[in-house]
Amino acid sequence: MRASLLQIDVNDTESVDSRRRRVAALVREQDGADLVVLPELWTTGAFAYEGFGAEAEPLEGPTYEVMAKAASDAGVWLHAGSIPERPASDSGSAEGPLYNTSLVFSPTGELAAAYRKIHRFGFDKGEAVLMGAGSELVTVRLPETVIGVATCYDLRFPELFRGLVDAGAETLVIPAGWPERRRSHWTLLAQARAVENQAFVLACGTAGTHAGVPQAGHSIVVDPWGEVLAEAGPGEEVLTVEFDPAKVATTREQFPALKDRLLGLDVPRR
Numbered sequence: 001m002r003a004s005l006l007q008i009d010v011n012d013t014e015s016v017d018s019r020r021r022r023v024a025a026l027v028r029e030q031d032g033a034d035l036v037v038l039p040e041l042w043t044t045g046a047f048a049y050e051g052f053g054a055e056a057e058p059l060e061g062p063t064y065e066v067m068a069k070a071a072s073d074a075g076v077w078l079h080a081g082s083i084p085e086r087p088a089s090d091s092g093s094a095e096g097p098l099y100n101t102s103l104v105f106s107p108t109g110e111l112a113a114a115y116r117k118i119h120r121f122g123f124d125k126g127e128a129v130l131m132g133a134g135s136e137l138v139t140v141r142l143p144e145t146v147i148g149v150a151t152c153y154d155l156r157f158p159e160l161f162r163g164l165v166d167a168g169a170e171t172l173v174i175p176a177g178w179p180e181r182r183r184s185h186w187t188l189l190a191q192a193r194a195v196e197n198q199a200f201v202l203a204c205g206t207a208g209t210h211a212g213v214p215q216a217g218h219s220i221v222v223d224p225w226g227e228v229l230a231e232a233g234p235g236e237e238v239l240t241v242e243f244d245p246a247k248v249a250t251t252r253e254q255f256p257a258l259k260d261r262l263l264g265l266d267v268p269r270r
């Protein structure tokens, strides 16, 4: 299986419209890939809080339209990263809470899944107060593997990933806007989630600086044994990797640690 992670430079000088067009063209160039992955909130920047309201869009808004077409033009599964989503309220008005919502498209441009980020970053400010929390785990069956989706700060919450594994996930796909300041956590946590869940991890971050926050870049692909298969540098980059999804089953068979779980399962305790 071939995956391409598009580590986009998200800065304050390029307009959202221009970035959308540029990223769509990059997606179309990945026509030999099985899966293409974009970062979190790459239209606005994950730390550009002022832009969330101004650039919020309904699920089927401009980013959806452009990305659905790019996925079908390239004939790839596309995890299009996330958008600041403003769902239309029941009455049909444009008012309502915002969500940090990821979109996954099939190679024919159909929406296969939408995931609203569960853990919002910022403690008492930023995303944590501007956006609502999602509540549903999302997996998507591709021909080669089942992907489980999570977003950026979710990476710090292992129980979410265990839930995805229980729902069948074999490849964990994590778009992010992770800051350079905590790059060591990013790499360490990506490897930890791969090892503990015996799953592939595809973690795609942003490059550049937006809202005064330098981004880590260093998108990373880790195999179920915790080996780093590929890692990007700090700048904009297309990180392409080939991997064998069957390695999940062989790792889980040969080192069956997931079968030794006791807590959280309905089993007698010693």
Ligand SMILES: NC(=O)CCC(=O)C(=O)O
Pocket: 040, 046, 120, 121, 151, 152, 153, 154, 156, 176, 177, 178, 179, 182, 185
């Ligand atoms: N956008 C985010 O979720 C940032 C997460 C982060 O900076 C961290 O967990 O550290």
